[in-house]
Amino acid sequence: MHWTRSQAIPSPAIALSAALWSVVCAASVVPTECEVTTLSDVPLYAPDRVVFMLSRPHGAARTLAEPTSATVQQLASRHRLQRTSRILVGQPHSAGNDIYVGYLLSGADIPQVCEQLEADPAVEWAEPDYYYRCQRVPDDTYYASSGAWGQAYGDLWGLHAVNTQDAWDRTQGEGIVVAVIDTGVDYNHEDLYRDSNVNGRLDPNEQYNIWVNPGEDLNGNGLVDANDFNGKDDDGNGFVDDIRGWNFVGGNNNPIDDHGHGSHCAGIIAAVADNGKGIAGVAPRARVMAVKSLDSQGTGTATQLAAGINYAVNNGAHILSLSWGGGGQSNLIRTAIDRARSLNRVVVVAAGNDSLNAALWSPANIPGVLTVAALEPDLKRASFSNVGSVVDFSAPGVDVLSLRAAGTDMYGDGKRLVPTADPNARYYRADGTSMACPFVSGIAALLMELHPSLSETAVRRILAASASPADSAGAYIGEGIINAQASLDVVQYTSDVNAAITQPADDTEPFATDRTLDFVGIAQGDAYVLEVGHGYYPDTWVSIGQGDAIADGVLGSLD
Missing domain, CATH: 3.30.70.80 (Peptidase S8 propeptide/proteinase inhibitor I9)
Structure with a gap:
């Protein structure tokens, strides 16, 4: 297996990897007896x-x-x-x-x-x-850990692993809206607002990390008041009284989480920091737009999910966090995502949890999305994580502590509550690429607060260029583990350059060795270099093309 990398070189001469594409089929990592779909009790x-x-x-x-x-x-x-x-x-x-x-x-x-x-x-x-269904990991005996939480690592190991603490001195995601298109969000959770006056409720001028629709907030106080519900579509967006988002399962304006998955993802992104409660999110001043497109079982249809994507784009979300997937290859989902990207929305998705090639999983395989694999606390690839050339980065995805939506238990066994065995626990542990995905969404929010004009393709380049090594366990899981602080350090060098290989397409079928293969793409910057290496993570690279900027043409050839 060969890999290529394309580098656009800005002035001064600083080379940063901007794209990594497979030129042969990555399906070799998938056992032939595996099926595209799993969880046979759920229809396709x-x-x-x-x-x-x-x-x-x-x-x-x-x-x-x-x-x-x-x-x-x-x-x-x-x-x-x-x-x-x-x-x-x-x-x-x-x-x-x-x-x-x-x-x-x-x-x-x-x-x-x-x-x-x-x-x-x-x-x-x-x-x-x-x-499509949410991408947490089933709690089978030999599939994910169970029992008392006597782990030898920190409760928020994932947050420390992606190096957020130093980044918070520069950015916390203020002003950025991240749409969590999922099972809904527990918008009343204690760790999604800052109770500054310690009266047990959210008051005007207190930090609230849930998006409130300004066009439906009739008194403009940033809160949801009874008077805001007047039975009218005040902002003309086609939804009546959608002040805190929309429920595309029930067809109403209450996107409350009745499963737990969406709230867990929302907490990873934007739980409030320094409020004396629970946890902190990656971007603790970003706001979460609650869009419910998955039901109480964590399942939703393409029509519900596409409607959620469309709603998020039309109502100003900067980042779309999609912690779900399925074996069905939907043109409808792709159309909705393509439109989102064309309007410069960053779309982050879970790679999937079947130990398969993520190229078989949608929306992980849709071009242009940021596909995220999962890591264990020792920064090794999680055994369940999907892999392959469509994966862009990795992030924490095992034993991740985040919010518990009131009254929910995703695994249904009472063993994931924190504090343990407390039926009123407000926090919960979960595994899956679903948990890895919102870590990337959160870091994207940190970047976009500092640099609001960043393109969605620039966000990808920055995260790739700043990723830290991770143990892939013999499979491709992207550029490595995302790194919040490092991403802020490299943004000044990558925001004005771009390099991408458009042909051959990702996962191109193997070709005869006596055939010349042209690599077509774009290279924006002062100059570019195209290199090829062998294996998932090549030790050496050989140049097969270089030159001035190319808008759309042959970058180099492999004989």
Whole structure:
């Protein structure tokens, strides 16, 4: 296996690795008997509906009013769809993609309906409404530790491992909104606000790390008051009284967490520091936008999750934290993420927990997202973590202490509560790439407070260039463990340069040794160098191309 790296060199001549891509299939790390999906008790997709996009002439654009209802009705009649509803991936009241949900009678053959739809000239693509689920690790006896919490490392080992303490002297994520699109958030948790006057409640002018929709905050006090709920869509975003986010499972304005997963992720990102309670988040002055797209079992459909992504983008989230995934390869999810990135949103996702190639897992395999693998307290790769060339970085993901949503127990055995065996415990331990993902989201928030104009691609380069070594245990888990302080130190050298290989695509099939392979991409800066090495983490690199900046062209060739 060969790897390439592309370096854009700014002035002065400082070379920073900006991209790392595989040129052969990384599937060799996946046992052939493994299935793409796991947890067989959870179906792969919804049994009563499909998602499809209407085709359009090349280069043509449609207004929001098009296509006509007659067109959609005729399509529904041809394919025995009981009814249809349009999904808008874009701003309300503006032209968007012609994407629809088609509802079927129970017992329909979903793959067959999708195949028939895709054969229809009026349809661009069709797919099941895939299920996705939160990426915590199941607490099976030999899969994750259990029992009393007598660990030999710090309670917040993950926070120290990513080197946040020194970074906090420069930035704490003030003014940055991170959307946690998940099972919801316990927005009343004691560690998401600063009780400065110690009266046991949140008051005006006290720090509150939950996003409050300014367009629905009628008195502008930054709190959620009874008077804010007036039954109107005051900000015109298509959602009534969504002052603290939205619940796409229940279809209402209460994104409360009834599972626990979303609150745990939110705490890793933005639990309040120095408030005399519990823990501290990576970005303890960032705000969490609560978007509930997963249900009380930690499962949601592509339509619910895409709606959550669209909501977060339209309502000003800078970073989207997605700690969920599945084997279904959804065009709908990809369309929503592509739009988010096109609007300069940083999208961070969990690599998945099946010890597989993350290229088989969505949204971890969607180009442009920041995919995160999990590490153990000794900074070795977690045995459950997905791996492979689509992984960008690693972060703590085993025995991570964070918030417990009121009344929840993700593992259902009472063994993860902190304090232990306390039914009223407000803190909880969990494992998974779900926990690793929000560490990266938090550091991205630290960067963006200091440098609000950073592009989402610059955030990736900075985190990659500043990562510290981690024990990969023989598999590729990205550039290493993220490092908050180091990322702040290198940002000045990487924000104005960019290097990316666009062809061959990641996970290209193996090719004959007598064939020349051209590497096509971009290199922004004063000059670039393209190097190739052997293995997951090459000890030596050989230059196969160099030159001045290239907007889009051949960077070098491998014979």
